[in-house]
Amino acid sequence: xxxxxxxxxxxxxxxxxxxxxxxxxxxxxxxxxxxxxxxxxxxxxxxxxxxxxxxxxxxxxxxxxxxxxxxxxxxxxxxxxxxxxxxxxxxxxxxxxxxxxxxxxxxxxxxxxxxxxxxxxxxxxxxxxxxxxxxxxxxxxxxxxxxxxxxxxxxxxxxxxxxxxxxxxxxxxxxxxxxxxxxxxxxxxxxxxxxxxxxxxxxxxxxxxxxxxxxxxxxxxxxxxxxxxxxxxxxxxxxxxxxxxxxxxxxxxxxxxxxxxxxxxxxxxxxxxxxxxxxxxxxxxxxxxxxxxxxxxxxxxxxxxxxxxxxxxxxxxxxxxxxxxxxxxxxxxxxxxxxxxxxxxxxxxxxxxxx
Amino acid sequence: xxxxxxxxxxxxxxxxxxxxxxxxxxxxxxxxxxxxxxxxxxxxxxxxxxxxxxxxxxxxxxxxxxxxxxxxxxxxxxxxxxxxxxxxxxxxxxxxxxxxxxxxxxxxxxxxxxxxxxxxxxxxxxxxxxxxxxxxxxxxxxxxxxxxxxxxxxxxxxxxxxxxxxxxxxxxxxxxxxxxxxxxxxxxxxxxxxxxxxxxxxxxxxxxxxxxxxxxxxxxxxxxxxxxxxxxxxxxxxxxxxxxxxxxxxxxxxxxxxxxxxxxxxxxxxxxxxxxxxxxxxxxxxxxxxxxxxxxxxxxxxxxxxxxxxxxx
Numbered sequence: 071x072x073x074x075x076x077x078x079x080x081x082x083x084x085x086x087x088x089x090x091x092x093x094x095x096x097x098x099x100x101x102x103x104x105x106x107x108x109x110x111x112x113x114x115x116x117x118x119x120x121x122x123x124x125x126x127x128x129x130x131x132x133x134x135x136x137x138x139x140x141x142x143x144x145x146x147x148x149x150x151x152x153x154x155x156x157x158x159x160x161x162x163x164x165x166x167x168x169x170x171x172x173x174x175x176x177x178x179x180x181x182x183x184x185x186x187x188x189x190x191x192x193x194x195x196x197x198x199x200x201x202x203x204x205x206x207x208x209x210x211x212x213x214x215x216x217x218x219x220x221x222x223x224x225x226x227x228x229x230x231x232x233x234x235x236x237x238x239x240x241x242x243x244x245x246x247x248x249x250x251x252x253x254x255x256x257x258x259x260x261x262x263x264x265x266x267x268x269x270x271x272x273x274x275x276x277x278x279x280x281x282x283x284x285x286x287x288x289x290x291x292x293x294x295x296x297x298x299x300x301x302x303x304x305x306x307x308x309x310x311x312x313x314x315x316x317x318x319x320x321x322x323x324x325x326x327x328x329x330x331x332x333x334x335x336x337x338x339x340x341x342x343x344x345x346x347x348x349x350x351x352x353x354x355x356x357x358x359x360x361x362x363x364x365x366x367x368x369x370x371x372x373x374x375x376x377x378x379x380x381x382x383x384x385x386x387x388x389x390x391x392x393x394x395x396x397x398x399x400x401x402x403x404x405x406x407x408x409x410x411x412x413x414x415x416x417x418x419x420x421x422x423x424x425x
Numbered sequence: 426x427x428x429x430x431x432x433x434x435x436x437x438x439x440x441x442x443x444x445x446x447x448x449x450x451x452x453x454x455x456x457x458x459x460x461x462x463x464x465x466x467x468x469x470x471x472x473x474x475x476x477x478x479x480x481x482x483x484x485x486x487x488x489x490x491x492x493x494x495x496x497x498x499x500x501x502x503x504x505x506x507x508x509x510x511x512x513x514x515x516x517x518x519x520x521x522x523x524x525x526x527x528x529x530x531x532x533x534x535x536x537x538x539x540x541x542x543x544x545x546x547x548x549x550x551x552x553x554x555x556x557x558x559x560x561x562x563x564x565x566x567x568x569x570x571x572x573x574x575x576x577x578x579x580x581x582x583x584x585x586x587x588x589x590x591x592x593x594x595x596x597x598x599x600x601x602x603x604x605x606x607x608x609x610x611x612x613x614x615x616x617x618x619x620x621x622x623x624x625x626x627x628x629x630x631x632x633x634x635x636x637x638x639x640x641x642x643x644x645x646x647x648x649x650x651x652x653x654x655x656x657x658x659x660x661x662x663x664x665x666x667x668x669x670x671x672x673x674x675x676x677x678x679x680x681x682x683x684x685x686x687x688x689x690x691x692x693x694x695x696x697x698x699x700x701x702x703x704x705x706x707x708x709x710x711x712x713x714x715x716x717x718x719x720x721x722x723x724x725x726x727x728x729x730x731x732x733x734x735x736x737x738x
Contacts, residue, residue: 097429100603103635106643120641136436136598146634149641192434192598197507201594205440206448207473207560208531210592212509217518220501221531228499228544267518268502268539312479316520316529317471320499 082174083293083300084421085286086112087389087396092255092281092377095191101130101140101282105187106147108284112183116286116296120149123286124179126156127170129163129186130381133198144187155179162186163283163385164346164407164417170287171306180292187282188381195278195380202410204313216275216349218411220267222320223351227269229321232354234269238262240350241273241375248372255279255377276348281379283386301392301403301421305333308407308417315412323359326406326416330360333418335404340420342367342394342403344387348374352413356406360418366404370394384408388419395423430607434600440592445476449588450488450581455562458552459579462491462526472526473560488581491525492574493550495566498522498529502539508595511565517542521566525576533565541568549574558587605635605644612649614716618709620685622646628686651682654721655729656705657737658688661698676701680721681737688737695722704728 088111096104113119126148130141137143141158150156155178159165163186170182190198196214203209226232241262248257256277263272286296293300309325309332311318330336343366347353353368362368369375371390374383384407391403402422409415444452447463451474454461463474464487471479478485501518503510510516511533519542520529535551536542549569556562602610605621609632612619620631621644628637629648637644659678665671676698679688693701695710706726709718 097431097599097601098604098607100601100606100635103603103605103643106636106641109641133596136434136596136600143634146636146638147641149637149639151639192600193596197509198596200509201596205442205592206444206452206590209594210509210560210590211511211532212507213518213531214507217501217503221499221518221520224501224544225499265502265504267504270501314471314473314475314479314528315531316473316498316522317479 080175080177080289081293081302082171082287082289083297083302084388084392085288085293085297085300086115087283087285087393088112088115089253089283089386089389090281091253092279092379094255094277094279096189096280097191100143101135101137101187101189102144102147104189104280105144105185105282108282109147109183109185112284112286118181118286118296123181123183124155125170125173125182126154127158127166127173127182127184129159129161129166129385130188131160133201134195134380135189135192148183162381162383162407162409164388165308165409167285167287167385167388168306168308168417171303174287174289180289182287183284184287184385185282185284186382186385188379189280190278190380191280215411216270217267218315219275219349219351220270221315222412223269223274223349225320226351226354231321231358232351236354237274237350238271240353244369244372244375247370248376251371251376253377254372257372257376270349270351274350276374276378277376279377279379281377281382283382283389285385285389285392297396299396299398299423301395301423304420304422305335306417306419307332308415310415313414318412320412321355323355323413323416326356326359326413326418329416329418330404333420335418335420336361338402340366340402340404342370342391342400344371344373344391344403344405345369346374346384346387346407348378348383350375352408355413360404360406384417388421391421395421398423401425429601430610432600434598435595436598437593437595440594441589442592443589444587446486447474447476447488449586450583452558452560452590453583453586454579454581455560456556456558456587457583459577460491460493460523460550461488461579461581463487464489469527470525471528472523473530489525490576490579491523492576493523494569494574495521495523495526495548497534497542497544497546497548499544500534500542502542511561516565519548519566521548524573532563535565535567559590603635605633608647609633610716616711617649618651618682619647620650622648629684630687631682631685631689648684650684651709653706653708653724654680654682654685655734656693656701656703656707657681657734658703659693659701674698678721680707681734686737691718692720693722694720702728704731704734
């Protein structure tokens with residue numbers, strides 16, 4: 071939704087963002103040990119203390135590392151005693167940010183800490199993600215995340231919308247951009263590799279790794295106090311499609327387009343887009359759905375092809391877009407997050423800086 | 426810093442799920458080698474069928490049989506099948522629109538190689554030899570160059586319909602406890618209990634988890650605590666736990682080790698159950714080769730004063 075037509079609505083901005091270096095494994099750290107440095111980094115950037123935060127919201131999944139209630143352990147890192155106002159979503163942190171944004175809209179809080187983390191290294195993430203599928207007709211077949219993305223990529227190739235060299239080009243551009251991103255797991259010239267599940271080669275797929283990210287949101291004047299150039303959230307929306315893969319047109323993303331419309335992203339061009347496209351073919355679909363032309367700088371961070379800490383990679387897209395606005399490198403940016411197989415669910419936020 | 430500890434961790438559940446009327450008919454149909462779809466209000470036939478129209482959310486119950494033959498709408502070649510997948514030799518994942526259906530079903534296609542598979546190719550169901558009423562009653566699809574088969578006119582009424590499925594799920598992990606807990610476990614194997622102090626509030630956490638939950642800061646200063654401690658509260662366990670070789674009833678307590686600001690859990694023995702009390706002073710009892718105390722027993726000291734542990738309850 072956008073603020074339009076809503077009376078006395080508050081302006082809310084991303085005022086700080088931090089992320090870990092994303093790595094194949096972080097076995098020497100527990101989840102809270104991995105998370106704490108980014109929490110401290112955003113607090114330090116704003117000068118806020120734990121006790122100053124009005125609302126805390128996190129996103130993670132216990133299935134990734136196989137640790138029940140791991141998000142309650144992670145709460146140790148925020149100093150949750152005496153009891154704080156807090157919530158958790160079993161989703162990417164972008165959806166935790168959405169919840170925090172609505173909380174700030176209500177006026178119940180002026181600041182929010184949003185964080186998310188994912189440790190894919192203890193398990194086999196391709197198999198873990200099968201557990202989110204329809205348990206009656208699909209999950210018993212154990213179709214892994216690369217296989218489902220490959221079905222989508224083949225549909226896109228059959229439709230004449232891309233080909234394997236074009237997909238390799240997306241991969242190469244993303245990893246080249248990531249050379250400027252010290253947090254990236256995969257950057258520079260990366261061999262495109264063999265097929266993992268044809269038509270997707272290793273290079274078309276995201277690296278598997280562990281990482282965390284944190285964002286601070288603030289409303290109105292509070293945001294201006296905390297950040298020299300806040301990244302104002304002009305609109306944010308998320309939409310979902312039917313879960314049956316065979317019901318969907320896999321070559322398009324009507325849910326991403328609708329979220330973009332509702333977030334106001336299509337009203338004026340953006341200069342930057344951070345897209346959460348773990349697979350090269352998904353960037354092709356999102357560019358079309360979100361009507362991004364060649365004028366738009368897409369994934370200057372390298373995107374999820376450079377680092378894909380599951381449950382944090384979507385929040386990182388919002389954080390990267392906001393950080394570019396903070397640095398004066400963007401005036402109007404689109405940030406996108408996805409969830410589920412084959413871009414099933416999509417969130418779009420529009421961020422702007424003031425000139 | 427000690428080496429990173431690792432241990433295998435298997436998470437395994439048999440999920441028992443009940444079925445709605447449409448799912449029940451579809452899966453029972455598979456058992457009987459009949460493929461059913463469901464007709465939506467605007468006349469489309471959905472296979473696999475769902476209970477509610479994905480566009481209008483209208484309840485849909487109009488079952489209709491479709492053919493066991495169909496057309497591949499997209500595919501992906503799987504070079505190395507993973508555990509639980511339909512075939513253990515390389516195969517194609519396919520979405521198949523069965524003849525008579527308007528939507529596609531996900532399954533595996535048994536084909537000699539990727540060069541033999543293409544979108545638009547004709548396939549048919551290969552039934553599993555033993556069928557129970559599950560999506561795996563379709564063993565896979567196979568290439569088919571015959572004429573389209575006409576669907577039967579089954580209505581979805583079956584003798585002894587399946588009403589539920591049991592879906593086993595297993596995920597394998599390699600568990601690592603992280604820096605603070607690894608240090609704790611390493612010290613414990615030397616029969617020392619080492620907590621960590623919060624640099625801000627000065628509390629000592631045992632076992633340490635690397636962060637002070639009150640202050641939200643990292644703990645790192647290691648502090649040896651115990652070995653003796655005080656029972657802060659306890660209960661008597663009368664139900665035998667699975668895989669636990671301890672006779673019931675036994676006493677399980679919270680024990681604040683001397684120097685710790687957090688009580689840990691332990692079994693209390695060496696004293697009749699009805700004599701265990703708050704304030705009882707205890708010490709750990711180690712068994713040969715164990716990595717943690719087997720239980721705690723009374724030290725014989727006078728009981729601790731309530732004021733010394735009231736903040737640790």
